[in-house]
Amino acid sequence: MVFGWTKHGDGRHLAPGEVVRPDERLSWPRMVGFGAQHVIAMFGATFVFPLVMGLDPNVAVMMSGVATILFLLIVKGKVPSYLGTSASFVGGVFAIRAAAGGDTAGADAIVTGAILVVGFVLALAGLAIHFLGVRIIHRVFPPVVTGAVVMLIGFGLAYVVADVYWPQDHWVALVTMLITFLVIVLFKGFVGRIAVLVGLVAGFVLSWVLDRTAGPITSVLPGANLRDAAGAACQSEGTYCVATAFPHERVNFDAVASAPWFGLPNFHGPDFKTSAVLLVLPAVIALIAENIGHVKAVGEMTGTDVDPYVGRAVLADGVGTMVTSAVGGSPTTTYAENIGVMAATKVYSTAAYYIAAIIAILFGLCPKFGALVAATPGGVLGGVTVVLYGMIGLLGAKIWIENRVDFADPVNMVPIGAGIILAIGPVSHFIGGDFTLEGIALGTIVVLGGYHLLRAIAGRSTAPAEGEAG
Secondary structure, three states: OOOOOEEOOOOOOOOOOOOEOOOEEOOHHHHHHHHHHHHHHHHHHHHHHHHHHOOOHHHHHHHHHHHHHHHHHHOOOOOOOOEEEOOOOHHHHHHHHHHHOOOOHHHHHHHHHHHHHHHHHHHHHHHHHHHHOOHHHHHHOOHHHHHHHHHHHHHOOHHHHHHHHHHHOHHHHHHHHHHHHHHHHHOOOHHHHOHHHHHHHHHHHHHHHHHHHOOOEEEOOOOOOEEOOOOOEOOOOEOOEEEOOEEEOOOOOHHHHHOOOOOOOOOOOOOOOHHHHHHHOOHHHHHHHHHHHHHHHHHHHHOOOOHHHHHHHHHHHHHHHHHHHHOOOOOEEEOHHHHHHHHHHOEOOHHHHHHHHHHHHHHHOOHHHHHHHHOOOHHHHHHHHHHHHHHHHHHHHHHHHHOOOOOOOHHHHHHHHHHHHHHHOOOEEEEEOOEEEEHHHHHHHHHHHHHHHHHHHOOOOOOOOOOOOO
């Protein structure tokens, strides 16, 4: 059922042990409250990751609402989930920008064009899962491979923290990180689930206070104060034109003051480059794993068999990513943050997600809000991204542990270890012309190709199915 929710009981109360199922709802005022809660839960990561990738957070937030509505329609309302910004593309996007000239309009178009193609591949994978069954994915991407790809996506971003964000203001980065630590550990409920957002806001306020009390900071801002080898000003950041340190305030509200309260965000079209697509294509593996895991989690919580909708969920995520990136938005994925909200409230109604999507779209129609988000200092982003990237990496280890992957087997250990090191480096491998494989893309190819190659050499004809140790 897509629309037409049945009221649960009196619409106000839940008896012990009861849940509000996806096709049910409580009273509409209560559903608006639950919808707003879902917006808060997804909000931190959904606007942090566009900032990290150099994309417009206002477009990302607005289009996450559009993508969520599309998702709910495609899964026929059977899988309650919110589609927020995916973190799996960050490393590939940084590699694209390094090759395409940094934070420029042209690079933005190449980034979103590559993401759109990945969305199309993900949608095709969803169709294959729907018609061939979910076991086909477990054959190609067994837990040992899936865990490795998730891990290298997280740990492969370490250089972003070390080289880009942390140096901009290392003390603010450190304090922001510590605040995020404390909120995650000390607050077990809803506040703990939005710890990244709390840390980001705290770091933002601290940066503003330091500007007023300690004065400007001298550090390097990407794309600013560009100088060539002779020290002369230059225009385009690259090998012979680099950003250099200069005194500046941590928080700049000029763009916020000039932005209107109401209006469309800054949409832009995609540009397609094969070399760029290959850099972000490994994210497909992580997105498939995320979607399958989230759908199964929803099935367990609601006590329903949603396996027939796994393919639809992957397809819907691919469609959502295509639609959002077509206008300059971020890639999407189903959000564990919102699944956590459902687990805490026992309210699985898709009505709450439609309401959350509408609220997100309304946020996107406020350019002043987007400018405020874009003013987030780099040091603050350093403090929150070191936590986010580390957590993503350890999710890969969690997949291994839950599936009891056997690393005494060299078929598992050798290609996985090599791929992770290539990603963390990040190691670059020149192919020819202007095409280079590096970091996460290179690591994923080694993990996937190396694993199946060694299995064939060892005389194991097929990869293990789901639930086998690998």
